[in-house]
Amino acid sequence: SPAYPPFIWHNGAIKPWAEATVHVMAHALHYGSSVFEGIRCYDTPSGPAIFRLTDHMKRLRLSAKVYDIAMPYTVEQLKAASREVIRANGLRNAYLRPIAFRGLGGFGLGADCPTEVAVAAWEWGPYLGAGVLETGIDACVSSWQRPAPNTIPTGAKAGGNYLSGQLIAREARRLGFGEGIALTVDGLLSEGAGENLFLVLDGRLHTPPVRAGILPGITRDTLITLARSDGIEVIECGLPRETLYFADEVFLCGTAAEITPVRAVDGRPVGEGRPGPLTRRLQALFFGLFDGRSEDRWGWLEPA
Ligand code: PMP
Numbered sequence: 302s303p304a305y306p307p308f309i310w311h312n313g314a315i316k317p318w319a320e321a322t323v324h325v326m327a328h329a330l331h332y333g334s335s336v337f338e339g340i341r342c343y344d345t346p347s348g349p350a351i352f353r354l355t356d357h358m359k360r361l362r363l364s365a366k367v368y369d370i371a372m373p374y375t376v377e378q379l380k381a382a383s384r385e386v387i388r389a390n391g392l393r394n395a396y397l398r399p400i401a402f403r404g405l406g407g408f409g410l411g412a413d414c415p416t417e418v419a420v421a422a423w424e425w426g427p428y429l430g431a432g433v434l435e436t437g438i439d440a441c442v443s444s445w446q447r448p449a450p451n452t453i454p455t456g457a458k459a460g461g462n463y464l465s466g467q468l469i470a471r472e473a474r475r476l477g478f479g480e481g482i483a484l485t486v487d488g489l490l491s492e493g494a495g496e497n498l499f500l501v502l503d504g505r506l507h508t509p510p511v512r513a514g515i516l517p518g519i520t521r522d523t524l525i526t527l528a529r530s531d532g533i534e535v536i537e538c539g540l541p542r543e544t545l546y547f548a549d550e551v552f553l554c555g556t557a558a559e560i561t562p563v564r565a566v567d568g569r570p571v572g573e574g575r576p577g578p579l580t581r582r583l584q585a586l587f588f589g590l591f592d593g594r595s596e597d598r599w600g601w602l603e604p605a
Contacts, residue, residue: 303423308389310382310420315389321419328403328414333461335402336364339556340383342422342605343591344393350591350602351387351397352556353519354380358399360458360519365401367457371416372401379420380603386422387605396425396557402460428495428557429479434584437562437576438479440493440553442542443469447514449486455514462516463495470494480553482545482566485514490540496558497521501550501572501579505534513539520554526599527586533579550577560584 311321329335338361342351358379365372374382383397399420406414429438445468448455453462465483473481473494482498483491490509492498497518500507506528511517525535545551549572551563560583562576571577576584589595590602 306390306392306421306423308386309422310386310389312417312419315385321421323417324405326408327405327417328407328412329460331408332403332410333459333464334368334370334414335400335460336361336368336370336458337398337400337460338458340397340399341556341559342387342392342395342397343602345591345602346593347602347604349387349393349395349605351380351383351605352590352603353523353601354383354603356519357556358383361399361401364457364459365416367454368459370401370403371413372418373416374418379418382418382420383422384605386420390422392422392424393605394424395422397422400460425557427559427561428555429553429561433479433561434559435576437564437571438553439477439565439568440480440482440551440563441473441476441478441567442545443472443481443483443494445469445472445481445483446486447483447491450512450514455516456511458516466494480561480563482553483514484542485509487539488542489513490542490545491515493553493555493558496553496555496561499524499552499554500540500544500548501577502544502548504549504579505536506579507536507538507540507544507548509540510537518555520556520559523601524554524560524583524587527595528583530598531582531586533582545571548572550580552576552580552583560587
Protein backbone atom coordinates (compact mmCIF):
# COMPACT_ATOMS: atom_id res chain seq x y z
CA SER A 302 0.00 0.00 0.00
CA PRO A 303 1.19 3.55 -0.62
CA ALA A 304 2.96 5.60 2.03
CA TYR A 305 0.48 8.19 3.24
CA PRO A 306 1.54 11.69 4.26
CA PRO A 307 1.07 12.52 7.96
CA PHE A 308 -1.43 15.38 7.56
CA ILE A 309 -4.49 16.37 5.57
CA TRP A 310 -6.72 19.44 5.57
CA HIS A 311 -10.35 18.52 6.30
CA ASN A 312 -13.31 20.84 6.87
CA GLY A 313 -11.24 23.81 7.90
CA ALA A 314 -8.32 22.33 9.84
CA ILE A 315 -5.16 20.31 9.46
CA LYS A 316 -5.54 16.88 11.05
CA PRO A 317 -3.74 13.52 11.07
CA TRP A 318 -4.35 11.56 7.85
CA ALA A 319 -6.04 8.67 9.70
CA GLU A 320 -8.65 10.97 11.25
CA ALA A 321 -10.01 12.33 7.96
CA THR A 322 -12.83 9.80 7.63
CA VAL A 323 -16.33 9.79 6.13
CA HIS A 324 -19.54 7.93 6.97
CA VAL A 325 -20.47 4.99 4.68
CA MET A 326 -23.85 6.64 4.08
CA ALA A 327 -22.33 9.87 2.75
CA HIS A 328 -24.26 10.97 -0.35
CA ALA A 329 -21.17 11.18 -2.57
CA LEU A 330 -20.23 7.56 -1.98
CA HIS A 331 -23.57 6.37 -3.34
CA TYR A 332 -24.26 8.90 -6.07
CA GLY A 333 -20.91 10.28 -7.22
CA SER A 334 -21.78 13.75 -5.89
CA SER A 335 -18.27 15.08 -5.48
CA VAL A 336 -16.17 17.61 -7.33
CA PHE A 337 -12.42 17.65 -7.18
CA GLU A 338 -9.17 19.01 -8.56
CA GLY A 339 -5.68 17.76 -9.29
CA ILE A 340 -2.92 20.33 -8.88
CA ARG A 341 0.86 20.07 -8.88
CA CYS A 342 3.37 21.88 -6.73
CA TYR A 343 6.87 22.09 -8.23
CA ASP A 344 10.12 22.68 -6.40
CA THR A 345 11.37 25.66 -8.44
CA PRO A 346 14.65 27.61 -8.03
CA SER A 347 12.63 30.30 -6.21
CA GLY A 348 10.94 27.81 -3.86
CA PRO A 349 7.93 25.47 -4.08
CA ALA A 350 5.29 26.87 -6.44
CA ILE A 351 1.75 25.62 -6.94
CA PHE A 352 0.99 25.68 -10.65
CA ARG A 353 -2.10 27.74 -11.55
CA LEU A 354 -3.56 27.26 -8.08
CA THR A 355 -6.07 30.09 -8.52
CA ASP A 356 -7.38 28.67 -11.81
CA HIS A 357 -7.76 25.21 -10.30
CA MET A 358 -9.69 26.51 -7.28
CA LYS A 359 -11.91 28.61 -9.54
CA ARG A 360 -12.68 25.47 -11.55
CA LEU A 361 -13.45 23.55 -8.34
CA ARG A 362 -16.02 26.16 -7.38
CA LEU A 363 -17.52 26.15 -10.88
CA SER A 364 -17.77 22.35 -10.87
CA ALA A 365 -19.63 22.60 -7.55
CA LYS A 366 -21.91 25.26 -9.03
CA VAL A 367 -22.93 22.95 -11.90
CA TYR A 368 -24.15 20.35 -9.39
CA ASP A 369 -25.51 22.89 -6.90
CA ILE A 370 -23.12 21.60 -4.25
CA ALA A 371 -22.85 24.35 -1.63
CA MET A 372 -19.21 25.44 -1.39
CA PRO A 373 -18.41 26.80 2.06
CA TYR A 374 -14.94 28.16 1.17
CA THR A 375 -13.76 31.00 -1.03
CA VAL A 376 -11.00 30.62 -3.61
CA GLU A 377 -8.67 32.42 -1.18
CA GLN A 378 -9.54 30.00 1.65
CA LEU A 379 -9.02 26.99 -0.61
CA LYS A 380 -5.66 28.38 -1.69
CA ALA A 381 -4.65 28.91 1.94
CA ALA A 382 -5.69 25.32 2.73
CA SER A 383 -3.45 24.07 -0.08
CA ARG A 384 -0.46 25.98 1.21
CA GLU A 385 -1.15 24.75 4.74
CA VAL A 386 -1.25 21.09 3.77
CA ILE A 387 1.95 21.40 1.71
CA ARG A 388 3.76 23.02 4.62
CA ALA A 389 2.34 20.68 7.29
CA ASN A 390 3.72 17.72 5.33
CA GLY A 391 7.02 19.44 4.53
CA LEU A 392 6.49 18.84 0.79
CA ARG A 393 8.25 20.61 -2.09
CA ASN A 394 7.19 18.50 -5.08
CA ALA A 395 3.62 17.39 -4.60
CA TYR A 396 0.27 16.53 -6.12
CA LEU A 397 -2.66 18.24 -4.44
CA ARG A 398 -6.15 16.78 -4.36
CA PRO A 399 -8.89 19.14 -3.21
CA ILE A 400 -12.33 17.54 -3.02
CA ALA A 401 -15.78 18.81 -2.06
CA PHE A 402 -18.69 16.42 -1.69
CA ARG A 403 -22.16 15.94 -0.32
CA GLY A 404 -21.68 14.25 3.03
CA LEU A 405 -24.07 12.54 5.43
CA GLY A 406 -27.46 14.22 5.64
CA GLY A 407 -30.04 12.57 3.42
CA PHE A 408 -30.64 9.58 1.21
CA GLY A 409 -32.62 11.01 -1.69
CA LEU A 410 -30.96 12.14 -4.90
CA GLY A 411 -32.10 15.69 -4.26
CA ALA A 412 -31.10 15.74 -0.58
CA ASP A 413 -29.34 18.86 0.67
CA CYS A 414 -26.42 17.28 2.48
CA PRO A 415 -23.73 19.30 4.22
CA THR A 416 -20.66 19.78 2.03
CA GLU A 417 -17.40 18.33 3.24
CA VAL A 418 -14.15 19.67 1.87
CA ALA A 419 -10.66 18.20 2.04
CA VAL A 420 -7.28 18.98 0.53
CA ALA A 421 -4.69 16.20 0.45
CA ALA A 422 -1.10 16.47 -0.79
CA TRP A 423 1.47 13.80 -1.47
CA GLU A 424 4.45 13.09 -3.70
CA TRP A 425 3.29 11.57 -6.99
CA GLY A 426 5.56 10.79 -9.94
CA PRO A 427 4.53 10.61 -13.60
CA TYR A 428 0.91 9.39 -13.67
CA LEU A 429 1.25 7.03 -16.63
CA GLY A 430 4.42 5.35 -15.30
CA ALA A 431 8.11 5.87 -14.62
CA GLY A 432 10.09 7.03 -17.65
CA VAL A 433 7.06 7.60 -19.89
CA LEU A 434 7.70 11.34 -20.24
CA GLU A 435 10.84 10.37 -22.19
CA THR A 436 9.76 7.13 -23.91
CA GLY A 437 6.05 7.67 -24.46
CA ILE A 438 3.21 5.18 -24.09
CA ASP A 439 1.28 2.88 -26.39
CA ALA A 440 -2.35 3.97 -26.48
CA CYS A 441 -5.53 2.46 -27.89
CA VAL A 442 -8.85 3.89 -28.96
CA SER A 443 -11.34 2.90 -26.30
CA SER A 444 -14.47 0.89 -27.01
CA TRP A 445 -16.15 3.28 -24.54
CA GLN A 446 -17.33 6.69 -25.73
CA ARG A 447 -17.40 9.91 -23.73
CA PRO A 448 -20.74 11.14 -22.37
CA ALA A 449 -22.85 12.96 -24.99
CA PRO A 450 -23.52 16.68 -24.63
CA ASN A 451 -26.26 17.41 -22.10
CA THR A 452 -25.92 14.05 -20.36
CA ILE A 453 -23.13 14.15 -17.77
CA PRO A 454 -21.38 17.50 -18.22
CA THR A 455 -17.73 16.79 -18.97
CA GLY A 456 -16.79 20.42 -18.33
CA ALA A 457 -17.36 19.90 -14.61
CA LYS A 458 -14.70 17.84 -12.85
CA ALA A 459 -17.03 15.63 -10.84
CA GLY A 460 -16.39 12.27 -9.19
CA GLY A 461 -19.15 10.58 -11.18
CA ASN A 462 -17.43 11.43 -14.48
CA TYR A 463 -14.62 9.13 -13.50
CA LEU A 464 -16.80 6.07 -13.91
CA SER A 465 -16.31 6.77 -17.63
CA GLY A 466 -12.61 7.32 -16.97
CA GLN A 467 -12.30 4.03 -15.10
CA LEU A 468 -13.95 2.07 -17.92
CA ILE A 469 -11.52 3.61 -20.42
CA ALA A 470 -8.40 3.26 -18.26
CA ARG A 471 -9.09 -0.28 -17.06
CA GLU A 472 -9.98 -1.56 -20.52
CA ALA A 473 -6.75 -0.09 -21.90
CA ARG A 474 -4.61 -1.64 -19.17
CA ARG A 475 -6.35 -5.00 -19.48
CA LEU A 476 -5.47 -5.02 -23.19
CA GLY A 477 -1.86 -4.09 -22.40
CA PHE A 478 -1.97 -0.39 -23.36
CA GLY A 479 -0.73 2.54 -21.33
CA GLU A 480 -3.90 4.57 -21.80
CA GLY A 481 -7.18 4.66 -23.71
CA ILE A 482 -8.36 7.50 -25.94
CA ALA A 483 -12.11 7.91 -26.11
CA LEU A 484 -14.30 9.12 -28.95
CA THR A 485 -17.38 11.32 -28.77
CA VAL A 486 -20.82 9.87 -29.53
CA ASP A 487 -20.26 11.26 -33.06
CA GLY A 488 -17.10 9.19 -33.39
CA LEU A 489 -14.68 12.13 -33.23
CA LEU A 490 -11.62 12.26 -30.99
CA SER A 491 -12.31 13.40 -27.45
CA GLU A 492 -9.65 12.79 -24.78
CA GLY A 493 -7.82 10.19 -22.69
CA ALA A 494 -9.28 8.70 -19.53
CA GLY A 495 -7.73 11.51 -17.50
CA GLU A 496 -5.84 13.60 -20.03
CA ASN A 497 -6.43 15.94 -22.95
CA LEU A 498 -5.22 14.96 -26.39
CA PHE A 499 -2.98 16.76 -28.90
CA LEU A 500 -1.91 15.73 -32.41
CA VAL A 501 0.67 17.21 -34.75
CA LEU A 502 -0.55 17.29 -38.36
CA ASP A 503 1.34 19.30 -40.98
CA GLY A 504 3.55 20.89 -38.33
CA ARG A 505 0.54 22.36 -36.53
CA LEU A 506 -0.90 21.37 -33.18
CA HIS A 507 -4.46 20.08 -33.23
CA THR A 508 -6.68 19.39 -30.25
CA PRO A 509 -10.37 18.47 -29.89
CA PRO A 510 -12.62 21.43 -29.04
CA VAL A 511 -14.59 21.85 -25.82
CA ARG A 512 -17.73 20.53 -27.51
CA ALA A 513 -16.02 17.14 -28.02
CA GLY A 514 -16.96 16.02 -24.51
CA ILE A 515 -13.67 16.98 -22.91
CA LEU A 516 -12.67 18.49 -19.63
CA PRO A 517 -11.12 21.78 -20.78
CA GLY A 518 -7.85 21.10 -19.01
CA ILE A 519 -5.63 23.69 -17.43
CA THR A 520 -2.58 21.92 -18.89
CA ARG A 521 -4.29 22.02 -22.30
CA ASP A 522 -4.78 25.77 -21.90
CA THR A 523 -1.18 26.14 -20.72
CA LEU A 524 0.18 24.30 -23.75
CA ILE A 525 -2.00 26.26 -26.19
CA THR A 526 -0.63 29.47 -24.66
CA LEU A 527 2.99 28.27 -24.62
CA ALA A 528 2.77 27.00 -28.20
CA ARG A 529 1.24 30.18 -29.60
CA SER A 530 3.79 32.35 -27.76
CA ASP A 531 6.48 30.19 -29.40
CA GLY A 532 5.06 30.72 -32.90
CA ILE A 533 3.46 27.27 -33.13
CA GLU A 534 -0.01 27.25 -34.69
CA VAL A 535 -2.76 25.60 -32.61
CA ILE A 536 -6.07 24.49 -34.11
CA GLU A 537 -9.05 23.39 -32.02
CA CYS A 538 -11.26 21.33 -34.32
CA GLY A 539 -13.23 18.14 -34.75
CA LEU A 540 -10.81 15.31 -35.58
CA PRO A 541 -11.81 11.95 -37.05
CA ARG A 542 -10.28 8.80 -35.58
CA GLU A 543 -7.91 8.20 -38.48
CA THR A 544 -6.06 11.45 -37.76
CA LEU A 545 -4.49 9.51 -34.86
CA TYR A 546 -2.92 7.22 -37.48
CA PHE A 547 -2.02 10.10 -39.84
CA ALA A 548 -0.41 12.22 -37.13
CA ASP A 549 3.34 12.83 -36.96
CA GLU A 550 3.11 13.26 -33.19
CA VAL A 551 0.51 12.55 -30.53
CA PHE A 552 0.63 13.34 -26.83
CA LEU A 553 -1.62 13.34 -23.80
CA CYS A 554 -1.54 16.10 -21.21
CA GLY A 555 -2.91 16.83 -17.78
CA THR A 556 -1.81 17.84 -14.33
CA ALA A 557 -1.02 14.25 -13.35
CA ALA A 558 0.19 13.03 -16.77
CA GLU A 559 2.02 16.32 -17.54
CA ILE A 560 3.08 15.87 -21.21
CA THR A 561 3.13 12.17 -22.03
CA PRO A 562 4.14 11.32 -25.62
CA VAL A 563 2.18 8.58 -27.41
CA ARG A 564 4.47 6.39 -29.51
CA ALA A 565 1.83 4.11 -31.00
CA VAL A 566 -1.96 4.01 -31.31
CA ASP A 567 -3.76 0.73 -31.85
CA GLY A 568 -0.46 -0.90 -32.78
CA ARG A 569 0.41 1.70 -35.44
CA PRO A 570 3.54 3.71 -34.74
CA VAL A 571 3.04 7.46 -34.42
CA GLY A 572 5.56 9.15 -36.74
CA GLU A 573 8.95 7.60 -36.05
CA GLY A 574 7.57 5.77 -33.02
CA ARG A 575 9.32 8.04 -30.54
CA PRO A 576 8.60 11.51 -29.08
CA GLY A 577 8.74 14.06 -31.92
CA PRO A 578 10.25 17.55 -32.07
CA LEU A 579 7.10 19.54 -31.26
CA THR A 580 6.30 17.32 -28.29
CA ARG A 581 9.84 17.73 -27.01
CA ARG A 582 9.72 21.50 -27.58
CA LEU A 583 6.52 21.79 -25.55
CA GLN A 584 7.97 19.60 -22.81
CA ALA A 585 10.99 21.93 -22.66
CA LEU A 586 8.76 25.03 -22.47
CA PHE A 587 6.47 23.43 -19.88
CA PHE A 588 9.07 21.87 -17.58
CA GLY A 589 11.22 24.97 -18.14
CA LEU A 590 8.66 26.91 -16.11
CA PHE A 591 9.62 24.82 -13.11
CA ASP A 592 13.40 24.62 -13.45
CA GLY A 593 13.87 28.23 -14.56
CA ARG A 594 14.64 27.53 -18.24
CA SER A 595 11.50 29.35 -19.44
CA GLU A 596 10.03 32.56 -18.11
CA ASP A 597 6.61 32.54 -16.41
CA ARG A 598 5.08 35.51 -18.20
CA TRP A 599 1.59 34.62 -17.04
CA GLY A 600 1.86 34.51 -13.24
CA TRP A 601 1.13 30.77 -13.21
CA LEU A 602 3.63 29.91 -10.47
CA GLU A 603 2.00 30.70 -7.14
CA PRO A 604 4.26 30.45 -4.07
CA ALA A 605 3.37 27.51 -1.82
N1 PMP B 1 -9.47 15.34 -19.01
C1 PMP B 1 -9.80 14.61 -17.96
C2 PMP B 1 -10.94 13.65 -18.06
C3 PMP B 1 -9.08 14.73 -16.76
O1 PMP B 1 -9.41 14.00 -15.69
C4 PMP B 1 -8.00 15.63 -16.69
C5 PMP B 1 -7.20 15.75 -15.44
N2 PMP B 1 -7.77 16.68 -14.55
C6 PMP B 1 -7.69 16.39 -17.83
C7 PMP B 1 -8.46 16.22 -18.97
C8 PMP B 1 -6.58 17.38 -17.81
O2 PMP B 1 -6.96 18.49 -17.03
P1 PMP B 1 -5.89 19.38 -16.27
O3 PMP B 1 -4.87 19.76 -17.27
O4 PMP B 1 -6.68 20.56 -15.80
O5 PMP B 1 -5.32 18.57 -15.18
